[in-house]
Amino acid sequence: MADLIIFITLLAMGYGFGRYAESRHYASIREREKDLNSIPAIASRIPPQGNPNFDSQLVSGSVVISVDYFKRFIAGLRNLVGGRMSSYETLLDRARREAILRMKTEARNLSAEYVFNLKLETASIHKGKGNSIGSVEVVAYGTALIPNR
Amino acid sequence: MDYSNPELPEGINTGKENPLKEFAILTSGVVGSIFLVITLLIFVVDNFADKIPFEVEQRLPVSGLIEEQNIEPLPHYLEALSQKVIDSLGLPEPMQITVHYLNSDTVNAFATLGGHIVLYRGLLEKLTYEDELAMIIAHEVSHIKHRHPIMNASHGIVVGLVLSLVGASSGNDVVSKLLGTTGMVTMMKYSRDNEQQADRDAVNSLIKIYGNAEGALALFKVLDSEHGDRGTVEFFNTHPLNKNRSAEAQTLINEIGTEQSMGRAHIPAAFRKWLQKQKQNAREQPQDQ
Numbered sequence: 001m002a003d004l005i006i007f008i009t010l011l012a013m014g015y016g017f018g019r020y021a022e023s024r025h026y027a028s029i030r031e032r033e034k035d036l037n038s039i040p041a042i043a044s045r046i047p048p049q050g051n052p053n054f055d056s057q058l059v060s061g062s063v064v065i066s067v068d069y070f071k072r073f074i075a076g077l078r079n080l081v082g083g084r085m086s087s088y089e090t091l092l093d094r095a096r097r098e099a100i101l102r103m104k105t106e107a108r109n110l111s112a113e114y115v116f117n118l119k120l121e122t123a124s125i126h127k128g129k130g131n132s133i134g135s136v137e138v139v140a141y142g143t144a145l146i147p148n149r
Numbered sequence: 150m151d152y153s154n155p156e157l158p159e160g161i162n163t164g165k166e167n168p169l170k171e172f173a174i175l176t177s178g179v180v181g182s183i184f185l186v187i188t189l190l191i192f193v194v195d196n197f198a199d200k201i202p203f204e205v206e207q208r209l210p211v212s213g214l215i216e217e218q219n220i221e222p223l224p225h226y227l228e229a230l231s232q233k234v235i236d237s238l239g240l241p242e243p244m245q246i247t248v249h250y251l252n253s254d255t256v257n258a259f260a261t262l263g264g265h266i267v268l269y270r271g272l273l274e275k276l277t278y279e280d281e282l283a284m285i286i287a288h289e290v291s292h293i294k295h296r297h298p299i300m301n302a303s304h305g306i307v308v309g310l311v312l313s314l315v316g317a318s319s320g321n322d323v324v325s326k327l328l329g330t331t332g333m334v335t336m337m338k339y340s341r342d343n344e345q346q347a348d349r350d351a352v353n354s355l356i357k358i359y360g361n362a363e364g365a366l367a368l369f370k371v372l373d374s375e376h377g378d379r380g381t382v383e384f385f386n387t388h389p390l391n392k393n394r395s396a397e398a399q400t401l402i403n404e405i406g407t408e409q410s411m412g413r414a415h416i417p418a419a420f421r422k423w424l425q426k427q428k429q430n431a432r433e434q435p436q437d438q
Contacts, residue, residue: 003330004385007323015169033156040154069323074168076321077175086171090163 014069021068022090029097036104041115041142048114048145055148057110060141061102064125065095066134091136096120099140112144179324180331183315187335190311191304198303199296203243203264206299211263215249221427223250226420227268230279234286237354240294248286252427256375260289262298270427275371279414280364284351291350297343304339308332340387348394352401360408362398369395 047054067075071087078085099120107115121139231248240246249267256271266289276282292298312332316325348365355362373391383390389397 003326007326019168030159037154037156040152070168070172072321073323074172074175076324077179079321080179080324081175084164086164086166087168093162 010069011073014071014073018068018070022094025094025098029094029101032101032105033097036101036108039104039107039112039115041100041104041118041140043118045117047116047143053148054113054145056116056143056145057112058141059103059106059110059112059115059144060139061099061104061106062137062139063095063098063102064135064137065091065098067091067136072134092122092138095122095136095138096140099138103140103142107142107144110144110146112146114145115142116145118142176327180327183312183328183331184335186311187308187332190307191336191339194304194307195300198300201299201303203245203296207245207263209262211261211265215251215261215265215267218251221250221252223248224420224423226417230283231266231286231290233358234283234354235290237357238287238290238294238350240290244293246290246293252431254431258285258289260292260298262302264293266290266293270424270431274424274428275375276368276416278364278367279416280355280359280362281368281371282364282416283358284355284362284364284368287351287354288347291347291354292343294350295343295346297347301340301343305336308336334384337385337387341383341389344388344394345397348398349401352398353405356402356405356407359413362402362407363413365398365402366395369398 047056067088071091074087075085078087100118103118104115119141121141123137123139125135125137227248227250231246235246244264246264246266249265250273251267251269253269254271255269256275258266258268258272260266266286268285272285273282276285309332312328313325316328352362352365355364369391373395377391381390383393388394
């Protein structure tokens with residue numbers, strides 16, 4: 001009985017705090033994406049031809065986001081029955097976009113015009129008891145093209 | 150070639166659905182199917198457990214374990230009363246009941262594999278009338294009569310095994326705990342059904358012996374003052390709540406119809422004195438355990 005109360009409390013806390021953090025994060029992501037839209041991040045390896053007056057430099061951004069108790073529980077059940085792991089989809093979506101934003105911020109600080117050869121890497125950094133993935137790291141890196149005047 | 154960098158629409162990579170909906174569907178689905186599987190397992194296993202001959206059950210080394218702690222021989226009064234109760238229940242041929250007495254403060258009594266019944270001093274001390282004691286013995290004997298101990302042991306093993314296998318392969322300890330709890334609650338429901346069956350038999354037995362079942366109602370009062378219902382939820386218990394057991398007994402009494410009570414017999418003073426002495430003995434020589 002006491003176990004059940006603790007379990008429900010943890011679930012409710014995970015849900016409440018997790019939802020709050022997520023909606024705030026998404027709001028901030030949307031706002032900064034609009035702001036940084038002027039710097040396109042392009043996956044192509046080949047820089048634009050015909051304009052050689054660019055300096056290039058490596059830029060990167062990384063982020064680690066933790067899953068909450070509620071999401072982990074849903075994911076655990078999903079493991080049994082299969083299907084779309086929607087509780088982790090938002091987690092990875094946020095992490096990817098945040099990493100790109102951090103990379104672009106660095107590019108803006110260098111007054112870059114483009115980021116070329118964008119790459120993303122993902123790692124689960126915590127495998128807790130029972131191998132449940134606790135948090136995820138996403139690294140975004142690319143080559144910033146800085147016009148030289 | 151033109152290049153544009155528009156704002157991407159939301160909701161492609163992530164669903165808009167409230168996660169609580171997914172939570173409700175997943176939880177009820179998983180809990181429901183585990184409940185079904187366990188109910189089916191218990192049903193199948195019990196059908197087999199029922200066929201295990203009582204002689205096999207008797208060969209299990211249970212009595213040795215009980216005897217180790219039980220130094221006192223059974224007093225004549227207890228033995229005679231037990232015999233009376235056993236006769237009233239009409240056990241099938243090869244079944245044998247062995248009643249044990251344990252000198253301990255625990256307020257409890259139980260029936261276990263091999264037809265062994267254990268009565269604790271702590272419980273016996275709480276009783277005033279003989280029919281209360283008869284109710285306890287009858288309840289435990291009818292557990293044996295319906296082969297509850299061997300059935301509980303069998304499905305306990307099987308359900309435990311299945312749950313730990315499924316739980317371990319889910320790879321998430323919160324989920325495996327949820328499965329474990331579901332299993333436990335399912336088995337508790339089953340256990341409560343067994344208790345109810347034992348109560349019904351015991352009430353019948355009391356009516357056969359004393360013409361009434363005052364002892365049953367009185368016993369539940371004693372149990373209630375000892376471990377009250379307050380703060381407990383029947384759903385999470387192996388036994389029905391005392392008030393429900395009492396109400397159930399009352400319904401059965403009304404169904405069968407009983408004679409007017411002609412004054413209930415007290416537990417003999419000699420036996421109560423003997424219990425007192427036992428208590429003192431236990432205090433003077435504390436067991437080194």
